[in-house]
Amino acid sequence: MSSLDPITLGVVQSGLQQVCNEMDLAFVRSAFSPVISEGLDRSDGIYAKEDGKLIAQGELGLPVFVGTMQFSTEHLIATKPSVREGDIFAVNDPYLGGTHLMDVRFAMPFFYRGAHFAWLSNTGHWPDTGGMVPGGFSARATEVVQEGLRFPPVKLYKEGRIDEELLSIILSNIRVPEQRIGDIEAQSSALLVGARRMTALLDKYGAALVEDVIAEMRRRAAQQMRAKIATIPDGTYRGHAQVDSDGVVNEPLTIDMRVRVAGTELHFDMARSSPPCAGPMNSVAATTKSSIYLAIRHVFPDVPINAGMFEPLHIDEPRGTFLHAEYPRPVSGCAAEVSQRIAEAVFDALAQAIPERLFAAPAGTSGNFAVGGTDPARARDFVMYLFTGGGYGGSPAGDGLTNGCSTIGISKSQPIEVMEQKYPVLFQEYSLHEGSGGAGRWRGGFGVTYACTLRRGAANASMVMDHGRTGPNGAQGGEPGGVNTVDVIRADGTSYRPPHLSKDQEIALRPGDTVRVSTPGGGGYGDASERDPALVLRDVMRGYYTADEAARLFGVVFRGDPLQVDEAATAARREGARVPPKPQPSPATSRSSKRSRSADLRNLPVDVRGISSTKT
């Protein structure tokens, strides 16, 4: 350690980071799956040889994989595999440190001068791993076997050569296999790029020094995370989020998140959440933990990602709840949906502790929409996927972002022109979901509305979305964002709304039928009656809200044509709506009738003993 000056530390650390970034780039540039190449649904990192702990991870990796690959590599190490240079293991088992079956992890023992130095691992979302629906997102699966092919850690490459027998088993069980070999090559060659760059780094600085840097960086990340936690007032804060339904049983699932701040440590307790569910909205342990890590990282984005960052975060395994699924519970919704609800519950809790640094809830659904069918004009089958964004929550920094990507993703949406080129569909609309931004002093961003019409042939539509029952939470007295809606408008003018609101499967479509979806807006932050009336007027002029909506939500009175704010009437109206003299001007109590749920559930901070009696 004596040779380790802070400058060398910084240089080697950025070198490790760059190894990961280059793996990310190599993977995304050569991948076939649009989910990887356009959706950036992949991640690459370096993990400790002995215990699989995270050393460094690419900056442009999918956020939800922040922790999962560490758990996955841990599970692999626990099997005590024999490793040789050039071996690459592949695994997609959700229960062994994974997410859903489509996220396939590769792990390669990296050898330096003949000795095993570390693991290089990556995850890529394959567009299909078999199962009852193309793409793997069945809304109605009741066991994992229906969701696709599951494989434990298997040595797909042995000393640099792919195992043709294993490969043929995999390819025989998935759809569109011919392009998957391209993705497998892309995924493994990204690891080889990493190995080359790691070797160069070690050649330059020596293995001993790099090991010292890894240990020191881990220590410093833990220290930095603890310093952040120390700024949060001690106490227990209770957050809440709700999944519309599991897709099979039409009842909401509840996440009850107790975040206990004790000095420089954070404890997460989800034991009072709903029990395991019949449908695919269960989360596996690795995904549940990873969702908490990514939520914390969204709140404190400048803490470096390595195992040190996780050290002060203590997560009680929520056994007996739907957040700790065990075989054979179906889990396809965990990475895209449940993970975001978990993150929202963390935000919700911390918004009470450190409101000045938080934001209201983001839309938080990936909006998975799939249409599969036959295109008679091209005489072939097709499967179209659409993932959508929604509004982010307002915050002390300003209004929320409109059409942001899911909390757990960083992907770009597909252009409408590309969809219309590839599939027999026509979009009638792709527009801002008006009125969906949750009202607040800083309002939420807006969701998206699209309407997609089948032009020819026959097809089935499926969707796994969320926030159809309740919009994303507001914070500090802000209103929730607008809900997700799905409507099927038939060519004959009749219409259909899925009973589960946000989840359905195999809705038969005929030419001229249109599916119209509006995604959630973000929650509002702060009391809407404190919003600058000039901003409310601007929002009305832009058509974000109608004048009536704005008057109702923000307590602003308009007059004249062109529209103007009636300042005096607005002040009077806002004054009149206010609850008379506030004894305690705390945000939680200043809101009176507007948000009964938050007033009931979230008196802060909650005493730990008090909580146990509220167990549902």
Place this chain on the structure above:
Amino acid sequence: MSGAVVGVDVGGTFTDLILMEPDSGAVRLAKVPSTPANQAAGVLAALDRAAASFADIAAIVHGTTVTTNALLERKLSRCGLITTQGFRDILELGRRTRPHAYGLIGSFTPLIPRELRIEVPERMDAAGEVLVPLDEDAVRAALATLEAAGCDSLVIHFLHSYKNPRHEERALAIARECWPGGHATAGHAILSEFREYERGVAAAVNACVQPLLHRYLDQLESELGARGYGRELLVIQGNGGSVSARSAAAKAVNTVLSGPASGVMAAAAIGRAAGCRDLITFDTGGTSADVGLVLEGVPAVTAEMELEHGMPIHVPMVDVHTVGAGGGSIARIDEAGLLQVGPESAGAQPGPICYGRGGARPTLTDANLILGRLDPDSLLAVDSPIAAGAVRAVFAETVGGPLGLDAEDAAAAVIRIANDRMAGAIRMATLARGHDPRDFVLFAFGGAGPMHAAALAAELGIPQVMIPARPGITSAVGCITADIRHDFVNTANAPLADVDMAGVREILECQAAQGREAIADEGVAVGAIACHHSADMQFEGQTHLLTVPVERPDATREALQQAFEAAYWERFAVALDTIRPVLVNLHTAVIGARPAVPLAALAGARQAATLDEALIGSRRVWFPAGWQETPVYDRERLPADASFEGPAIIQQTDCTSVVEPGNRAALDAIGNLIVEIGP
């Protein structure tokens, strides 16, 4: 052509000018402060400073940041949009991205606000078939509404116009009848390429800066005219080529990011003249390090630049990878206790501490000063001199204190970290794109580039550094070496096996003809006209594109297939012979050669006979191995046959070059300083 050619480039701090008389090789230079409020004032001041006689000038080639700055500062024209019914929010919804991967706070403001985006009934499908005819009355009504709303610029952007532009053309024709001022942009005319957001942003960027650029160039032209100048005025574009001022505003978006482009163009021209055809260009000024590639003498061009979050500029641009590390980059200790340099910059105002303009935070330039690499007495931008001791005190306190280092070691650490970031930028521009930096020459310029280049080359294994004769005005040199250039693109997007090759030929020939026509219309003197065709391709199912050269418009299907497979192998070392290639876009660059300029003349005429005569003195300079007494030479006085060992400091008015111990330096035939990096 007879008469002098003038290159004048506006940078963040200085406006640089070079005037060259091609026949005699006479060169005049000027460097004056930039005038951001009206860049023309600085341009005219530079011409005055160079004592240019307008009667003797044949061409003025101008690099301006008017459009780039307007976009970054959002000081834009009021612009309205007419678009397909159901899709007015495309420009606001973007591609669902957020500004940062982590942290859910951040904002995005579309270039055109929602109240100025109007929908009209019309619709094409992806095959270019009309599904809903254009409602011309609705177009007229929309025009009236936007005019009443005070718009002075207009965008017409319809879905699938890359496939069938008829509706956009018709709407544009209607606008031409009644739209005041004439600033109207149709999406397909800027970028005839699929992807509605990117095409729409390119058109919106164009429209939002078009009136500004138009007014600016009109004013400059009339002021030049008032001084008796009536010959060619050319403007540099982001693709590294130039275009007449008259036609520049029509495609104003092409002038965005032209600053970094002209430097790379100069590097390519100087490299070609010196016999070096593969260069990594390294341009470091006050706020950033810009890294570009020159392959086989030609700057690499990309159509995937992004000016900022949510603002992709998909017209072809010289491919420059930027990292926030420059002379003004601020050093600080982060929460993990690690030293960081940049991306925050002190810029030109307040600038580094040593500029005496009120800067109080330690910068890279200050570190170079403390370590003897910069001469405090010959700094160019100093307002009121600051004692070296005061600079040292800041380093000792803010950097040295937390790290347990004295001022000198703290300054050395700042340089090491800055070099590390710059080397990272070069790695991302080379290794991450399949190139080995060891196969290149590092071409260093900008005020701060030559100070760091030798150390970076050693770090990256690059054997040789080339520093041009006038590193501080390289972008102005790029102006006088730039050829006229027009770019065109059209989308095919079909499996190669199904593509109608006659159609491909027709598109490429048509693009070439359009380019020749544009050059003829400009009336600018050009020699040979060359057409470079290329194709964006991918394997079926991929989304990323690989651009491959297309030798001739009548290239065969097999030739395209082979070119793509070869390029794919070179880039990814993967052969995928079972998967079908797709032909996505067809590009044509039409380049009209401008008269050559004698680059050797840049070395100037002050050369001394011996190295000793070029010696200014010596001072103690810090190197990684320790402090060394180091000779200081005057760059302009270096004799043509100069050849010497490092360490050495080479000074000129606006730039300092550092030759590290173990390096060997010499001048080449056209006055470039060549630094051989030792083993």
